[in-house]
Amino acid sequence: MKYCFGVDVGGTTVKMGLFSTEGNILDKWEIPTRTENEGEAILPDIADAILKKIEEKKIPEEELEGVGIGIPAPVNAEGVVQSTANLGWGYKAVKAELQCLLGGIRVEAGNDANVAAMGEMWIGAGKGEKNVIMVTLGTGVGGGIVIDGRMLVGETGAGGEIGHICVKRDEEKACGCGLHGCLEQYASATGIARLAKKRLEANEDETILRGTRLSAKAVFDAVKEGDPVAMQIAEEFGVYLGEAMANLAVIINPAVIVIGGGVSKAGEVLLPYIEEPFRKKAFFANKETKFVLAKLGNDAGICGAARLILA
Amino acid sequence: MKYCFGVDVGGTTVKMGLFSTEGNILDKWEIPTRTENEGEAILPDIADAILKKIEEKKIPEEELEGVGIGIPAPVNAEGVVQSTANLGWGYKAVKAELQCLLGGIRVEAGNDANVAAMGEMWIGAGKGEKNVIMVTLGTGVGGGIVIDGRMLVGETGAGGEIGHICVKRDEEKACGCGLHGCLEQYASATGIARLAKKRLEANEDETILRGTRLSAKAVFDAVKEGDPVAMQIAEEFGVYLGEAMANLAVIINPAVIVIGGGVSKAGEVLLPYIEEPFRKKAFFANKETKFVLAKLGNDAGICGAARLILA
Numbered sequence: 001m002k003y004c005f006g007v008d009v010g011g012t013t014v015k016m017g018l019f020s021t022e023g024n025i026l027d028k029w030e031i032p033t034r035t036e037n038e039g040e041a042i043l044p045d046i047a048d049a050i051l052k053k054i055e056e057k058k059i060p061e062e063e064l065e066g067v068g069i070g071i072p073a074p075v076n077a078e079g080v081v082q083s084t085a086n087l088g089w090g091y092k093a094v095k096a097e098l099q100c101l102l103g104g105i106r107v108e109a110g111n112d113a114n115v116a117a118m119g120e121m122w123i124g125a126g127k128g129e130k131n132v133i134m135v136t137l138g139t140g141v142g143g144g145i146v147i148d149g150r151m152l153v154g155e156t157g158a159g160g161e162i163g164h165i166c167v168k169r170d171e172e173k174a175c176g177c178g179l180h181g182c183l184e185q186y187a188s189a190t191g192i193a194r195l196a197k198k199r200l201e202a203n204e205d206e207t208i209l210r211g212t213r214l215s216a217k218a219v220f221d222a223v224k225e226g227d228p229v230a231m232q233i234a235e236e237f238g239v240y241l242g243e244a245m246a247n248l249a250v251i252i253n254p255a256v257i258v259i260g261g262g263v264s265k266a267g268e269v270l271l272p273y274i275e276e277p278f279r280k281k282a283f284f285a286n287k288e289t290k291f292v293l294a295k296l297g298n299d300a301g302i303c304g305a306a307r308l309i310l311a
Numbered sequence: 312m313k314y315c316f317g318v319d320v321g322g323t324t325v326k327m328g329l330f331s332t333e334g335n336i337l338d339k340w341e342i343p344t345r346t347e348n349e350g351e352a353i354l355p356d357i358a359d360a361i362l363k364k365i366e367e368k369k370i371p372e373e374e375l376e377g378v379g380i381g382i383p384a385p386v387n388a389e390g391v392v393q394s395t396a397n398l399g400w401g402y403k404a405v406k407a408e409l410q411c412l413l414g415g416i417r418v419e420a421g422n423d424a425n426v427a428a429m430g431e432m433w434i435g436a437g438k439g440e441k442n443v444i445m446v447t448l449g450t451g452v453g454g455g456i457v458i459d460g461r462m463l464v465g466e467t468g469a470g471g472e473i474g475h476i477c478v479k480r481d482e483e484k485a486c487g488c489g490l491h492g493c494l495e496q497y498a499s500a501t502g503i504a505r506l507a508k509k510r511l512e513a514n515e516d517e518t519i520l521r522g523t524r525l526s527a528k529a530v531f532d533a534v535k536e537g538d539p540v541a542m543q544i545a546e547e548f549g550v551y552l553g554e555a556m557a558n559l560a561v562i563i564n565p566a567v568i569v570i571g572g573g574v575s576k577a578g579e580v581l582l583p584y585i586e587e588p589f590r591k592k593a594f595f596a597n598k599e600t601k602f603v604l605a606k607l608g609n610d611a612g613i614c615g616a617a618r619l620i621l622a
Contacts, residue, residue, distance in 0.1 A: 074596065077441075077459060130388075131466040145562065147463055147470075148388060154564025155442040158596030159458075164561045166554070166592060177594060243477070250475045251456065251562060253465025281477060283488060285385065285469030 003059050004309040005050055006119075007069040008112060008301030009033060011086035014046060017302035018053060021065055021310060023123040027053070028302070039088035047101035066106030068308035069098060070115035070301045074157030079109035081157070108308035112301055114151045114160055117144025118311075119304030120258045124296040129255040133248060134294065135162055135241070137216075137263035140176070141184040141191075144304075145252060150311055163188070167244050186240040189263050192216035196233045205229050220266035238273030245274065246281035249289055260294030268293065314370050315620040316361055317430075318380040319423060319612030320344060322397035325357060328613035329364060332376055332621060334434040338364070339613070350399035358412035377417030379619035380409060381426035381612045385468030390420035392468070419619035423612055425462045425471055428455025429622075430615030431569045435607040440566040444559060445605065446473055446552070448527075448574035451487070452495040452502075455615075456563060461622055474499070478555050497551040500574050503527040507544050516540050531577035549584030556585065557592035560600055571605030579604065 002021040007014060011033060018027040031049050034041040050067060053059075071094060073084035079095025099107040110118070117126075117134035126132040130149040136142040143162030145152040152159040163184035164177055171181035185191050196214040200207065207229035208222050222230030245257055257278075264270060275291050282289065296303055313332040318325060321344060329338040342360050345352040361378060364370075382405060384395035390406025410418040421429070428437075428445035437443040441460045447453040454473025456463040463470040474495035475488055482492035496502050507525040511518065518540035519533050533541030556568055575581060586602050593600065607614055 147458060147465075148461070150459070150461075152458055152563070154458075154596075155440075155566040155600075156564060156596055158594070159562065159564040161561045161564075161594060161596070164594050166558050166561075169554075179592065179594065243480075247477050247558075248562065250472045250477075251470065251559065252463070253467060253470040253472075255466040281490065283469070283472060283475050283490065285465075285467055285472070 002063055002065050004065045004306045005053075005067040006302035006304070006306030007046055007050075007067060008115070008305055009042065009046075009069065009071050009087065011035070011072065014042070014049075015298070015302050016046070016049060016053075017299070017306060018057065019303070019306040025299070025303070027057070028299070033087065035086070035088040037088070038090065039084075042087060042089075043094070043098050043101055047098060050102060064105060066108065066309040067098065067102060068115070068305035069094060069107065069109045070112040070305045071109060072112045075109050075111045075153070076155075076157040077153050079107070106309065108311070110151055110153070110305070110308055111144075111157060113142035114144040114153065115304035115308065116260070116296075116300035117146050117160075117258070117304065118151055118307045119296055119300040119302070120260070120294055121146045121149070121304075122307040123303055124300060125258045125292040125294050126256050131252065131254045132256055132258060133162070133245070133252055133254045134258040134260060135187075135245070136261035136294075137187055137189065137259065138261040139189055141188045142261070147252065151308070162244075162248065165244050165248065167240050183240060183244050187237055187244075189216040192219055192233070192237050192263065195236050196230075199229060199233050199236070216263045217266070220263075220269060223266075224269055234273045239277045242274045242277030243281050246278050246283070246286070249278075249286040250283045253285060254289055256290045256292060258292055258294050260300065264293050313374055313376050315376045315617045316364075316378040317613035317615070317617030318357055318361075318378060319426070319616055320353065320357075320380065320382050320398065322346070322383065325353070325360075326609070326613050327357070327360060327364075328610070328617060329368065330614070330617040334614075336610070336614070338368070339610070344398065346397070346399040348399070349401065350395075353398060353400075354405070354409050354412055358409060361413060375416060377419065377620040378409065378413060379419045379421070379426070379616035380405060381421055381423040381616045383423045386420050386422045386464070387466075387468040388464050390418070417620065419622070421462055421464070421616070421619055422455075422468060422471075424453035425455035425464065426615035426619065427571070427607075427611035428457050428471075428569070428615065429462055429618045430607055430611040430613070431571070431605055432457045432460070433618040434614055435611060436569045436603040436605050437567050442563065442565045443567055443569060444473075444556070444563055444565045445569040445571060446498075446556070447572035447605075448498055448500065448570065449572040450500055452499045453572070458563065462619070473555075473559065476555050476559065478551050494551060494555050498548055498555075500527040503530055503544070503548050503574065506547050507541075510540060510544050510547070527574045528577070531574075531580060534577075535580055545584045550588045553585045553588030554592050557589050557594070557597070560589075560597040561594045564596060565600055567601045567603060569603055569605050571611065575604050
């Protein structure tokens with residue numbers, strides 16, 4: 001059997017997994033992310049944990065294909081990051097440093113959202129496909145794009161920033177990135193709560209949402225109850241996201257679009273709201289594109305990181 | 312020396328080139344495209360021409376790397392087209408058929424617009440870069456995208472259809488593709504002429520364009536004369552194209568955007584009209600993206616086709 005490791009670095013914990021190269025998760029654990037002193041301990045801690053696991057599992061050198069690692073920042077094709085807000089790092093040659101700490105074991109590094117898309121392609125909702133768009137609807141909107149089985153990295157590692165596609169030119173409120181009208185402003189959990197607030201302020205229509213704490217979860221719970229105002233909010237969200245995906249599909253011509261992140265926990269009820277506006281605006285070549293919910297949840301990162309080694 | 316051939320199939324002529332694998336054009340010629348009888352002679356004619364050239368130039372078998380071919384239709388990753396309006400073909404396994412006709416010489420096939428982008432990356436305006444967007448402003452708007460040195464093909468060969476990005480949701484006139492508000496409706500030669508017509512009808516402002524045959528060339532000739540109305544038309548075109556490129560760069564994170572096609576013959580005067588709106592709306596990671604005019608003209612197709620063999 002051949003093995004590979006997948007590492008998903010977050011701001012508080014590092015998720016780690018041992019995989020067979022056929023795509024089975026053999027072991028899974030976490031270590032804390034020590035961000036103090038400019039995060040100098042993070043990579044050594046990861047290397048220690050991997051070397052110990054190799055010893056514990058008695059994995060022979062020739063059966064280990066390598067270690068993949070996902071980082072919450074743009075990572076260029078050489079495995080270098082320029083800075084990461086959450087980890088304390090400035091410039092860091094992640095791939096080269098970790099490879100050195102591991103005594104030469106092969107390392108590949110990527111941006112965490114891009115890496116998650118690789119995970120869903122490998123053993124998740126996009127299994128068997130080679131052209132995959134993954135949209136992660138969380139506090140923000142993240143994304144990853146896989147083209148012919150390879151991660152879209154881009155010139156500086158900033159490829160696939162789906163959340164910052166402009167979908168409303170005349171938006172007055174600025175996005176966190178400084179631009180106006182980014183998809184993230186309407187399709188993230190925060191964005192959906194904002195759409196809900198606006199909709200409730202606009203008129204006095206009766207809705208179970210009134211007087212409650214407005215959140216994406218509350219909106220989709222109310223949709224499941226058949227609340228008409230909640231359904232209008234879901235429709236507005238769906239038009240922004242569905243039309244953005246139609247425009248993106250013109251470029252990527254994907255087999256499947258995977259919807260993940262916290263908002264996707266609403267379940268299958270979500271998909272028709274996105275698919276219907278997509279179908280209306282889809283270029284003829286993309287009429288057959290499938291929409292599916294992500295399957296791997298928090299494991300997408302370690303799975304995709306491990307998959308980097310097999311690319 | 313190692314050799315490869317590049318073939319660019321058009322509706323009336325097939326352009327052909329012999330290249331060194333270092334990227335020098337050694338020979339260049341054309342044969343007619345015989346589209347009668349469902350285009351059955353097209354691939355045999357191409358094979359004959361290549362086999363004759365191999366004999367004429369006395370190219371030893373072991374020094375020939377292969378033959379690349381660009382087709383004016385979507386071509387999937389297996390080198391298959393489903394139909395081509397201009398060539399008379401229905402389903403055709405271009406790669407496999409041509410390879411058979413050539414006695415087993417390696418063949419790679421791609422869409423002509425995607426292939427042209429590979430050409431500009433190899434020995435044209437994008438030379439030395441690996442992440443390139445090429446936009447071809449002709450009768451329509453075509454495009455090709457190169458990611459990490461590889462052509463973006465897509466699931467069914469319809470990747471990189473830049474002309475059909477929606478840039479105006481409320482457009483009333485339909486695009487040729489049936490959708491509304493495609494980039495092609497504003498940034499093609501036809502689209503620019505339409506913008507000009509609308510602008511001249513909207514008021515009585517004095518302009519040297521009035522009473523002339525409105526075309527993209529006439530507009531940019533008038534821009535060069537300092538005509539204020541022509542400059543307004545160029546600005547409108549530039550906002551559509553520049554903002555569409557900013558949105559596309561969020562996904563692709565390119566090193567360079569190459570502007571080609573008939574409209575680009577206007578020259579350097581064109582670029583600031585596109586770049587200024589691009590910079591205003593560019594995601595921070597893409598502030599450094601360069602804009603350049605295409606260099607290879609009609610040779611981009613044969614160059615890119617030959618480059619397919621080296622991918």
